[in-house]
């Protein structure tokens with residue numbers, strides 16, 4: 406099966422350079438406010454897609470277990486260093502376009518700052534839909550092409566792409582902005598209902614960020630976030646969706662191996678061979694290294 410290209414963060418110092426030293430305390434705090442407003446109080450099994458170094462993971466504390474999924478093993482190793490090794494966290498290296506989980510496994514999922522790397526967003530979203538239970542919550546952050554700055558730049562003739570049209574725009578290689586209406590359409594077609602929309606990062610302006618303390622600016626952002634129900638002109642939008650259907654009280658497997666399926670043939674009966682998982686149907690072997698289950702490429 407061919408899949409779209411992956412924006413590779415292997416070896417990247419994203420967490421340090423972008424968040425810790427990149428002057429983004431305001432954005433981080435504003436996201437925390439939005440997440441708090443959208444997250445269920447508790448849950449059994451959460452899937453964090455494109456988890457990176459686990460910046461948001463401790464915000465999902467109400468969940469019994471959390472699967473951190475990322476294509477980059479170095480990002481996952483940083484998440485492990487932050488969160489530690491425990492039964493609560495399960496670290497999985499895999500491609501969002503080829504998820505290695507049983508259908509209908511998770512009662513919740515988040516995808517924050519990762520859709521913007523998806524060249525085929527609908528393919529990614531349909532993979533996610535497959536692994537969610539009926540009535541599961543999906544919290545999605547996406548980069549909004551219809552933001553005020555891009556509208557002004559377009560009107561002033563400083564930008565050639567049109568922020569008002571529905572197709573995604575690739576502003577840098579493998580970095581995409583999306584139209585809010587397109588996201589709503591795709592989610593609707595996949596059987597989600599939209600529960601809530603919050604606009605985030607209203608004040609992402611260098612001067613404001615320098616003048617106003619991050620905590621205060623984020624609190625102000627929090628006051629404006631609910632206007633997302635009416636219109637969305639911020640660079641970042643958070644959306645809470647639910648899979649249509651009644652919850653079915655599905656049992657979560659106790660053993661981690663029973664959560665997976667072979668991403669090559671789809672068989673759900675993997676065998677634990679200690680340093681790898683074996684698919685008895687297609688004989689693919691999937692590595693297990695330092696507590697990271699690696700489903701990117703089968704072992705040679």
Ligand SMILES: C[S@@+](CC[C@H](N)C(=O)[O-])C[C@H]1O[C@@H](n2cnc3c(N)ncnc32)[C@H](O)[C@@H]1O
Pocket residue numbers: 410411412413414415419454455456457458459460461474475476477480499500501502516517518519522
């Ligand atoms: C911008 S970072 C965001 C990390 C984290 N969600 C946060 O907000 O701090 C995007 C993450 O998505 C991951 N990613 C990109 N494409 C992916 C794919 N196809 N499958 C799995 N992870 C992917 C990258 O490795 C990276 O860690």
